[in-house]
Amino acid sequence: MEYILQAENLSKSFPGVQAVGDVSFSLRAGEILALVGENGAGKSTLMQMLGGVQKPEAGHIYLKGIPVIFSSASDAIHAGISMVFQELSLVNGLSISENIFANRQPVGRINNIQWKELGQRTRELLDRFNLDLDPMTRVKRLTMSNQQILEILKAISTGPKILILDEPTSSLTEAETVDLFENIQKLKREGMSFIYITHKLGEVFQLADRVMVMRDGKYVGSRIVKEVTEGDLVGMMVGREINDMYGATDRSASSRQNRFSIEGFTRKGFFHDVSFELGQGEILGLAGLVGAGRTELARSIFGIDPKDSGKLTLDGEPVEINSPKEAIDQGIAYLTEDRKGQGLFMDMTVLENLVAPVLKEFTNRFGMLVGNKITDNVEDRIRKFDITTPSAGQKVLNLSGGNQQKCMIAMWMGIDPKVVLFDEPTRGVDVGARTEIYHKLRELAKEGTGVVIISSELPELIGICDRILAVHQGQITGEVFRDEFSEELIMSYAAGIKNQLHH
C-alpha cells in the first residue's frame, strides 16, 4: 500500500509546554490508524496541525508525496483532509442542512442559496447513516448523540480522502457506536483513510488496522493491531516506572491518629449511609465509576450541596458544616474536578487567585487590603508549589493545565487545611506536572493533613494512596489497603461485582 499522508518532524509548543516534539509518522491509503496516548500526550495538537488549525513550528506534511502547507482549516479541507473536532462546532439556531454545508451551500447565479438542492444533498447524507431526520430541523432540537453524528456528516460532506476523528464516540450510545463503525468501514472500502483518536483501547481492536502511540508530545511507536495486546499499548502509553512517579509512601499508617471522619452520610439519589475515617497524614482514595456518587459526596462534605443525614468529626470534635464558608473555617478544602469552570478565576491573575480564599487575613482593621503582605505571601507560595509563571501578575488562563492545577493547590493550601478533598487531581495535566503534584500531596500528608483523592484513573490511586475505598452506586463496597492493592480487586468492588458489606 502506498502512503497517502506523511508527517515529518512536526513540532509545536505552547507557552510552557512542548505539545508536540519532532513527530514523524505516515498513513497508508485506505487504512484506519488509531492514535492513542494519555491526556496531554499531544494527540489533538498533532491532528490540528494536519487539519490546518494549528501551524507547525517545524516539520513538513506530505500528501501523496507532495509537500503541503496549510494556513487554515479550509486549506486542509480543500486538499482532502477533514477533521471532526472533540468540541461541537455546530450552530444551534440553524438547520441540519445549513450546518452540514456551512458556508458551502449550493448557490445559484447571484450567490442565492439553492434550498431544494441543499435539502436533497443533506437527505442523501442522512440516508447513508440511516438517520430519519428532516434536513430542516434546527440543530438545537437534536439529541447530543445526533449532534455528534452531524459533526461527522459535516466532515464527510466535504468529500475528504483522509478523515480525522477526535474521540467521536464520547457521547454516543453502544448502538450508535456500532453504526458509526459500520459506516467507517464502508467509507474505508470506498477508499477513505482514517486517523482515529481514542481513549478507549477496546475501540482500537474493534476498528483499527494499525495503532500509533504518543507520550509527552513524542512519537513512541506504531504497531499492527493484530500483533499487539492491550497490555503492550498501556506500557507504551505510560512508559515509565510507576513507583518513582508517585514518590515514597509513609508506611506508619497504623500509628496514625484520627484526623477526620464521617458517619452515615446520606443524600437521597446520590449516596447512602457512607462512613469512613481518615488518619492524620493519610492519603485515602475513592475509586469508582463515573456517576458512582463520589463527587456528590465530597460536595456534601464541603457544604456545597445539602445532605439528608450524616455526622462529621474533626480531630475528635463533632462539627456542623452547611456551607463552603463553614467548611473553610474548619480547615477543610475542596479542589474541584472542574478547574476551569469552578476551581479558578481564569481571567484573573495568579496573585488574585492565590489570595481569593484568604483575603480576610490580608486586611487591616478598616477592611482594606494590605498590598505588600499579599505580594510576599503569594511569591512564597509560587516558589513552594513550583508554579511556572512569568510573574504573579500573569492571568491564570495563560498557564498550562499542570500549572493551573498547581495554582489551585497553592490557592487552597493558603487556608492551612486539616483535610483536603481533591477531585481528579491530574485531569488534563501532562505527565511531568503530574509527578510534581503527587509529590506535593505527599509533602502535605507528611505535615499531617488528611487527603481524600477522587480519581477515575485506578493506576493513579494505586500509586498515590495509602488506602482505597471503592464506591458503587453511592455506597462503599470495599476497603483495600496498600499491600493488597490490585486493579482487578478494586475494580471488582467498584463495579459492584464484589461487596465487603454483604460478606
Next chain:
Amino acid sequence: MSEHGSEATTAVKTLRRPGLVQKLIQLASFREFVLLLVIIAFTIIMTLVSPFFLTRLNIEAILLALSVEATIAVGMVILLISGGLDLSVGSTLAFVGVVTGLALTAGVSSLPSILVGLMAAVSVGLLNGVLVAKLKINPFITTLGTMITIRGLLLILAKGRAVLNLPKSFTVIGQGRLFGIQYPVFVLLIIVIGGDLLLRNSRFFRQSYYIGGNEKAARLSGINVDLVKIFNYCLVAVLAGAAGLMITARFGSSSLTVGTGIELRVITACIIGGASLSGGEGSVFGAFLGALFMGMLANALNLLGVDVYYQSFITGLILILAVVFDVLNERRKASRS
C-alpha cells in the same frame, strides 16, 4: 414568507407528510408567525374600537413614523445575528443629516451631498467594525464610545445650531409622493423586503448566523469573520444614515438632537422580533414586525387618547414579556426532548 416555513413544507411534503397540527406546531416555534398573529389580532381589536385605525391615512402615518426605526432595524438585526451591537446609530443618523445639510448649504448639489453624508456613515461603521473585529473591543463599549463622540463631533461641526433652509431638490426625497404615498414608505418597504430576501437566501449574508452562533466554528468553515463583522457595522451605519437623510429631508433642516435614544428602540424591536443579544438568532422580517408592532401600539395609544408617558411603560413591559416567553418556550422544548 419564511424560508424555514416554506422550505420545511416542501422538503417535508416529499419526505414524510406530517399532519396539519404538526405543521402548525412547527410554525408556532417561529417568532415571526406568533408576532404576525398578535399583530392581526391587535388590528382587529383596534378596528372595532376605532374606525379610524384601518384607514389609509392612518396606515400611512404608521408606516411613515416607522420608516426611520424599521430601516435601522434591518441593519441592526443582521448585526445582532452576527453577535454584534451598535449603540451609535442615533448619533450616526444625526451626523449624516448635519454633514449633508452643511454640504447643501455650502452650495454642493443634492446627489453629491447625499453621497458625502453616506460616506460619513461608512466611516463611523468602519471605525466601529475595526475596533470590534480587529482589536476585539467589546461592541457595547466601542459603540457607546462612538455614540458619544459622534454626537459631540456633529455639535462641533454645526457650531451648536441646526442647519436650516435646505433646498427643495433635497427635501423632495422626504416629502415627495408616488401614487399619493410619501417616498420614505417606499424606501422602507424596499429595504425590508430586499434585506429579508438577502438574509434568507444569500450565502454572504447568511454567514452572519454562523458567526453569531459559533464564531470559532465559523472560522473553521472558512468564513472571513472579521470582514463580515466590519461589513455589518458599515451596513447598519449606512442604513442609519439613510434614515437620517429621510428625516432631514422631511423636516427641511438638520436637527442636532434627532435620533437620541433611537438605538434602544431599534434593539427592542429586533428582540421582540426574535433576535437575541447573544447572536445566531433573528430575521429581518421579524425585526420589521417588532418595529411595526411597536409603531402600531404607539399609534393606537395616541388614537385612544392615552397619555404619551404610558407608551414607554407598555413597550418596556412587552419587551420583558417577549423575552420571558422565549425563555419559557425554550425550557418547554428542552424538557420535551
